[in-house]
Amino acid sequence: MKTISVARLLDALNRFNAAHPWSHNAHYHPWLLRQLPRRFPAALDVGCGSGDLARLLAGRAERVRAVDADREILDRARESTAPSAPVTYTLAEAPYGLPAGPYDVITCVAVLHHLPFADTLTRLRAELAPGGTLVVVGCARAESPGDHALGLLALPLNAAMGWLRNRGRTRPAPVSMTAPTRDPEMTFAQVSQQAGRLLPGARLRRRLFWRYTLVWRAPAVG
Numbered sequence: 001m002k003t004i005s006v007a008r009l010l011d012a013l014n015r016f017n018a019a020h021p022w023s024h025n026a027h028y029h030p031w032l033l034r035q036l037p038r039r040f041p042a043a044l045d046v047g048c049g050s051g052d053l054a055r056l057l058a059g060r061a062e063r064v065r066a067v068d069a070d071r072e073i074l075d076r077a078r079e080s081t082a083p084s085a086p087v088t089y090t091l092a093e094a095p096y097g098l099p100a101g102p103y104d105v106i107t108c109v110a111v112l113h114h115l116p117f118a119d120t121l122t123r124l125r126a127e128l129a130p131g132g133t134l135v136v137v138g139c140a141r142a143e144s145p146g147d148h149a150l151g152l153l154a155l156p157l158n159a160a161m162g163w164l165r166n167r168g169r170t171r172p173a174p175v176s177m178t179a180p181t182r183d184p185e186m187t188f189a190q191v192s193q194q195a196g197r198l199l200p201g202a203r204l205r206r207r208l209f210w211r212y213t214l215v216w217r218a219p220a221v222g
Contacts, residue, residue: 026052040104041061042063042101043060043065046098047067047108047110051080053109055085065103067090069091069094071091094111105134108136113184130221134199134214134217140186141186143189191212203215203216
């Protein structure tokens with residue numbers, strides 16, 4: 001009986017969330033921008049999707065290279081970006097097809113779990129300019145009690161945020177939420193272990209809404 005009740009509750013939450021969608025990734029954009037300098041020459045946004053973050057970066061950068069492997073979502077991104085914005089959209093597969101840097105800022109939001117983890121971090125590290133900043137908002141597989149506790153806390157908060165952001169109205173999902181997704185395979189512990197080896201001194205934190213964050217600053221010259 002309890003199993004049926006829990007299943008019904010989860011089904012109701014899923015239907016409610018589908019009717020009141022909001023982007024968990026965009027939720028972290030303000031936080032992400034706070035990790036960056038006020039102005040910088042060049043940025044690379046890996047897995048840019050509909051270009052929401054790339055357009056925000058363009059408010060601080062002299063030039064932004066926004067990369068995605070989905071041609072259709074890139075077309076939508078170009079349509080939503082002013083011609084005067086210093087953003088160049090590029091169809092490419094990460095990590096091996098990324099345009100060469102160096103970049104003062106590299107961002108990667110909810111994309112890393114789609115890619116070979118170690119190879120991608122190694123490539124991003126190589127393309128970062130001395131003193132540059134890498135910011136990742138990632139997804140990890142829940143495993144530890146802490147992961148499950150944050151997941152349970154996020155369930156009601158997710159519904160509340162969807163209701164507030166949509167002002168109680170039923171709306172279609174934003175363009176940023178239409179790209180293909182997949183479930184993460186690595187746990188947060190595994191992510192932390194590999195990131196610590198590849199990016200010494202990286203700061204990682206578990207976050208609400210099934211996310212974690214990583215910030216790493218490349219050593220400055222000298």
